[in-house]
Amino acid sequence: MTAPRIVKSAGQICCFDPLLAPDFTPDYFSADYWQQQNAITGQSHGRGITWFLQHESAHWVLRHYWRGGLIGRHIPDQFCYTGLRCTRSFAEFSLLQKLVDDELPVPRPVAARIVRHGWRYQADILIERIPNAEDLVQLLKREPLPRETWQQIGQVLAQFHQAGVYHSDLNAHNILRDNDGKIWLIDFDKGAIRHPGRWQAKNLARLLRSLQKESALHPLFHWQMDDWQHLLVAYQAYR
Template identity: 45%
Template sequence: MQTSEYRNDNSFVLVNKNVLTGTQECIFGDHADNACPDVSDDQGRGKVIFFDFEQLELVLKRYHRGGLLGRLIKNTYLFNGLQRTRMWQEFHLLAKMRDKGLPVPRPVAARCTRHSAFGYQGELIIERIPNARTLAEILSEESLPDNVWQNIGLIIRRFHENCIDHTDLNACNIMLNTNGQIFLIDFDKCCERKQASKDWRANNLARLKRSLNKWSSRETGFNFQSKNWNMLLSGYQTSRQQLSKGMQGQSKAGRLAS
């Protein structure tokens, strides 16, 4: 993936040159502000907006804080170098994962805007995964067969085999499209580990299980049971030989262009 960076007054922009030609900071303009926002509050650490740009279906995320601190300082972060900003890190992590053949959205552009000597705000634009819904949305309407749960476990294992720590793995950050492909999204504050220790892997899985249990407890008819989790774990615990076959199958099902 080829990228370029440029500056415009107090804004720094990072673009995927395989998608955009030139600077095209207008991609962050009014058309995005006036687009349809995602009405869910469970889609991750940011306000998500869907919009079209030059025949592309895109998603813009504005970064904001969660929890108690987010009530005091909503969307401003301490600036400690451009490469350490949240949107720069997520953009580059997405690019690296796609180079590894992992099923994640294609990063399109990121912008960091300095509002003071010490603070910044920012946005990230990715390509929208077509014909896809979150795992939470699907389970709110229907149950999934055992093989799909196993495939979800297999996909998570692929990320772990590549030392990708998804620190906010939950039912809204797993997406399935109508072709049966499975994607992970929302990698804010996630990272590539240098060592594949078991602790962070277990934490990812535990966070996902808590998310599914939370949805199940608060929404009547949510289609998640203990046997579904066991199927997910059986897919996750697959052998390396089976994992390799699964990776090839997912790639054949529809490898995305960089």
């Protein structure tokens, strides 16, 4: 594992992987900076805008951290500071580094930042983008997936659970398949390493609800409960 480097300036604290971003600057967390470099290749919209970037031959994703729920309406992107390791961006960066070292299929973290305002902070993270990959929702809106793909998803989820990896938002948008058929998990905000427990079944239940929700939202969504059974059988067999 490459030890991350720390940069502090003007209320900002950043960490970065010197192998992935040897010329790192805190400007990397500014969408305006990347627009000036003509480096923005796309964007996606959720609670905020996630930016897709190309820097030389590297493809990255820049994401700001936002609050959800009722609190998010009043305090959209500020969090209580209880220590650097506990901040949303530094915790996700650290977790991703561990998962990469453990050879689990996740994107590599490039850099993380917090900007402190007294006892509050804002946060951003920069990660590698999985090349030529689409999430399950994109795939299923276009075509059904073969049994083997559902079995592979089940095996990958079992692999993460055996390693004690808790994903706080396991939904159909956070499972990707690349052009080679490899399955990836993304978005490990509020993720953690945990002892085995009921959370594993709850993780799967959350994914099932997500697939059911997407199926109801889209007139053409090529998913059925048989697909879920293929996933479950492979998950249980792997464990």
